[in-house]
Amino acid sequence: MRTLLLNSSPHGEASHAYCLAREMIARLDTQIIERDLVADPLPPIGRGYAAAVTSGSSQDEAFDWSERVIREVEDTDVFIIATPMHNFTVPAALKLWIDHVLRINRTFTSTPDGKVGLMQDRPTFVLVGSGGFHTGERARQPDFLTPYLRYALESIGIRSVHFVLLQGLVGGDVAVSKAVLEARNALLAHAPFNTVASVSA
Template sequence: MTCTLFVHCSPHRGQAHGYRLAQEILRHISRHDAQAAVLERDLTCPALPPLDAGYAAALTGNAATNDARFTLSEHLIGELERSDRTLIALPMHNFAVPAAFKLWIDYVVRIHRSFAPTAQGKAGLLADRPTTVLVSSGGFHRGTHAQPDFLSPYVQQVLATIGIRDVTFHYLQGLTCDAATIATTLDAVRDQLRSAGLLDQPA
């Protein structure tokens, strides 16, 4: 049995283009693996609580893994450990990741738990797995007149820090443009996903 961790954080939730495209991928996986499981982590409802002084003290004080102050962090890291594929629907906010996703990162990227410090730098402690990131933006950050994209290199680096290096990005751009532009974008990304074996070929 396979398990996909589906992480999403759009304020549009189920109406977001990235979320709906991710659902197409999950249905494809289910059709080809009847035993496939999905762990869904909605970072908007309920929102994760901000890191507090207690968590920071536990982190810097090398508290035990079972310390109560790490309970939420342990749960979120456990979701990654129980899955062998990750699917992330990620809107771009002001050239970078949304605050809700950054907070998730701060809970799952934890010294001595999901990464270890070494003489050569940080070494990831989690198993690598295929990871698909659907990046949604109202503007354009690829091609002519591209806006800055700090999201992609950051996500790639931070996931590699915990051991996840098999990461592929797909870009849903121009989502505040006219309906024709949006349809063209979605069609192009679906073609990419079909080539990657994440969607069926059209009949």
């Protein structure tokens, strides 16, 4: 089994979402492919890429990075995204990854009813870290990250998406411990993390 882990936190390996993701992956018998979208950012999409999309020339060198990150998803069985919420939605680093991956006639096709994904579905877990609260009784801001990212992933064919929230992370050590515990329990409720083999590993 192969697992892809994307990290889009400016805190890197110190991110609570990233640390929890690594903890969960350690329960699996899997090969890990990691991409840190902040420490090793993708190149911006420029004129060459746009021209290649318009012309339909998938052989253009502007697609090199796009192909690389698309294949990383295609070659994995489990997909995990560790991301903060920035200004109500995904951070710029993750948005750029989405722009590279959503490519017409490669990962989706356009129909009169909208985009239809061309990639195979796979278990996908999105660990979202936030300093405040955006769901539940303590919510003080809207959440555009969850619906946007869900729609983006569904557009390429990934529908088995589970969002796990780590909220209130600026509330001190007790708040962080509570958020991580709740997120851990949420993940353990899903395969592949709740299998007997995983528990005994």
